[in-house]
Amino acid sequence: MRKLLVTGGAGFIGSNFVHYVLENTDDHVTVLDKLTYAGNLASLDGLDPERFSFVKGDIADAALVDGLVENADVVVHYAAESHNDNSLHDPRPFLDTNIIGTFTLIEAARKHDVRFHHISTDEVYGDLELDDPERFTEQTPYNPSSPYSSTKAGSDLLVRAWVRSFGLRATISNCSNNYGPYQHVEKFIPRQITNVLTGERPKLYGAGENVRDWIHANDHSSAVLTIIDKGEIGETYLIGADGEKNNKQVVELILETLGQPGDAYDHVIDRPGHDLRYAIDSTKLRTQLGWVPQYSDFESGLASTVAWYRENENWWKPQKAETEAKYQLQGQ
Numbered sequence: 001m002r003k004l005l006v007t008g009g010a011g012f013i014g015s016n017f018v019h020y021v022l023e024n025t026d027d028h029v030t031v032l033d034k035l036t037y038a039g040n041l042a043s044l045d046g047l048d049p050e051r052f053s054f055v056k057g058d059i060a061d062a063a064l065v066d067g068l069v070e071n072a073d074v075v076v077h078y079a080a081e082s083h084n085d086n087s088l089h090d091p092r093p094f095l096d097t098n099i100i101g102t103f104t105l106i107e108a109a110r111k112h113d114v115r116f117h118h119i120s121t122d123e124v125y126g127d128l129e130l131d132d133p134e135r136f137t138e139q140t141p142y143n144p145s146s147p148y149s150s151t152k153a154g155s156d157l158l159v160r161a162w163v164r165s166f167g168l169r170a171t172i173s174n175c176s177n178n179y180g181p182y183q184h185v186e187k188f189i190p191r192q193i194t195n196v197l198t199g200e201r202p203k204l205y206g207a208g209e210n211v212r213d214w215i216h217a218n219d220h221s222s223a224v225l226t227i228i229d230k231g232e233i234g235e236t237y238l239i240g241a242d243g244e245k246n247n248k249q250v251v252e253l254i255l256e257t258l259g260q261p262g263d264a265y266d267h268v269i270d271r272p273g274h275d276l277r278y279a280i281d282s283t284k285l286r287t288q289l290g291w292v293p294q295y296s297d298f299e300s301g302l303a304s305t306v307a308w309y310r311e312n313e314n315w316w317k318p319q320k321a322e323t324e325a326k327y328q329l330q331g332q
Helices: 012-024 062-070 084-089 092-112 147-166 188-197 217-230 247-257 283-289 298-311 313-329
Strands: 003-007 028-033 052-056 074-077 115-121 170-175 203-205 211-213 236-239 244-246 266-268
Touching (some): 003 012, 012 028, 028 062, 062 092, 074 217, 084 147, 092 147, 115 147, 147 170, 170 217, 188 203, 188 298, 188 313, 203 247, 211 247, 217 283, 236 283, 244 247, 247 298
Parallel strands (some): 003 028, 028 052, 115 170, 170 236, 203 266
Antiparallel strands (some): 211 244
């Protein structure tokens, strides 16, 4: 039984990873989470107390982090400030968490010689033209366009430097846009699903032409476990499931899945600096480590996600009114 320390494990992607690990391995998981608005203890309800523990705290708290890392076999670093819109309104928390927090963790992992896996995003690469035949690869130069993506790029570079300079036993993964259970209703897919479920019309940024390469959170989790088990120290692996859809297509699929007319949505003002297209080439992960996604088509993964939100109103309803009020103030 390994002891995993999962930072940000009460957040969307982190909590899905915790569930996945406990359901598919014999590992013990300790979650360290600050419980900002994006963290939700309800996402961890019902987990086996023999194999799961929770610590509320900040990844930038060096004393706390040191003690937790010392008792871990693997650190899986999900914790991040991650919403682009929020980073445009107030960049400072992104520096504190994504840069200083990551530094604090890798210093502890270096000190105690603990295996470290760093979760990052495809947004560090900037964006692609809509008609560009290329996809992001591990060799794509960094070109971040927001305070969020630039601080994530900085955290990636810190991890790489600690591998080279100090022998940190680390790997990095950059993943495309996730969807699935336990995602905060401020995010694009759950916002549109819950709008329909509450009798509101979905909202589409601009013309809805921006493309994202969607992956179900369970597939992200299985890829991360594969990298931890089989990945080569110092290497970066891109995680994607060939799920490219533009925002207009996603909204129309959500409406169709919920039995609504495909055009029953409203256009709102676009996000400043909204990246055009992300697309992941996960060939390295698939060929070198043998990973394959469970949800090979976006439609089936989306249908299961819609079903989860329909069945778990008690989880998302408390967040909904405040989130929509914030978007209304922004004209979105």
